[in-house]
């Protein structure tokens with residue numbers, strides 16, 4: 001039955017898309033080879049301990065559970081994906097585009113619609129319809145859901161878009177909608193291979209303004225483990241500051257991971273909807289990433305656009321320079337004002353803007369780079385942001401090639417890039433995986449949108465690994481940078497309904 005519905009949907013989706021023809025130069029390659037469909041790992045239950053740091057993802061010693069077992073029974077929201085949350089709503093059209101009037105064909109913020117959905121009949125609502133293995137990217141204007149991979153795009157260092165065109169052409173032949181689209185996540189390490197998938201079912205709709213689903217019963221945190229610990233992180237910041245004073249390194253972004261072992265599995269679709277509802281103006285995403293031995297989904301709510309391309313129009317919205325928000329509006333306003341006037345944060349921000357402008361300039365006939373950043377707010381953070389726009393010289397340069405040309409920006413790595421990558425490798429005790437990489441899509445016309453993979457967590461069953469980093473410059477204060485990472489953890493913690501842990505004060 002499921003198969004029949006999927007193929008009807010795929011058929012209707014392709015029919016709806018037929019008018020959106022591929023641009024010349026895309027697809028139609030010869031000598032093609034279909035690469036095997038992406039198959040995520042199975043769902044082996046995890047033991048009740050923080051074992052996320054085991055094996056290949058950890059660079060340091062053996063995993064330890066350092067956190068105490070906590071229970072959160074008190075008012076703050078918590079919970080996770082109870083059956084009631086997952087039940088589809090009936091009888092009132094879906095608020096993500098299919099209503100009595102059918103889907104909107106307006107272009108989204110990230111470019112033209114990749115596809116459309118049938119005016120009648122069932123279509124998965126991109127946010128509420130998330131199923132294990134689905135790719136979802138909710139951009140500020142549109143939400144895209146992709147499932148049923150029919151091919152895989154393999155990206156290796158030095159190949160701006162790998163075998164993208166061939167695989168998309170094959171995808172179309174295998175029933176993917178036109179223009180076919182590749183979706184997925186790029187790892188932080190640009191030297192690591194990346195894999196995207198070409199899905200047969202693609203749904204793109206205006207983003208719903210749904211409130212977050214109810215929290216459900218509170219999670220019990222059985223184990224909490226920080227990697228590195230707060231103290232070690234602060235020490236790493238001090239070492240980075242020292243390195244900046246002695247070498248050509250100007251900025252490095254140092255991150256921490258927070259492992260939670262919960263009393264029951266987290267439904268990534270539920271977490272995605274919580275994050276999207278709590279952060280309606282940013283990106284929310286769920287994407288399968290390779291896990292050690294079980295299905296792992298990277299779920300997050302990023303405020304940062306790495307790059308979007310629609311036709312020749314290119315947009316970036318880099319962020320750097322941060323302050324935690326406060327529940328008291330006066331304090332909150334003061335923090336925003338102080339961030340906007342902070343010399344240190346402006347310098348930290350300027351590195352990012354300069355690097356992106358340098359990467360884009362050779363590819364663009366026009367580039368608009370505002371001289372001053374402006375403030376951007378999420379539910380938990382204030383940031384300095386700069387909206388860069390450009391006009392591509394060559395429309396053959398795809399959104400994927402652009403993403404790979406600008407990544408890793410100094411917002412997530414540092415500057416100069418090589419020295420910063422080296423410092424990250426030496427000072428961070430864990431593998432970032434796809435955190436601080438990018439999540440997005442690129443279609444056969446080259447259009448697409450890539451968000452920086454931030455404010456996110458790897459979810460596998462009842463184990464959740466959160467990530468947060470901060471940009472370190474010459475005058476960084478270890479305590480302030482530690483506090484910044486703690487504040488950034490709050491995006492996912494709030495969505496889970498798990499209370500933040502009071503950050504240990506560093507000793508030095």
Ligand SMILES: C=C(O[C@@H]1C=C(C(=O)O)C=C[C@H]1O)C(=O)O
Nearest residue numbers: 319320321322411468469470471
């Ligand atoms: C590295 C992160 O965020 C990045 C670093 C920022 C900063 O240093 O001020 C701000 C936004 C992001 O570009 C993160 O959220 O983990």
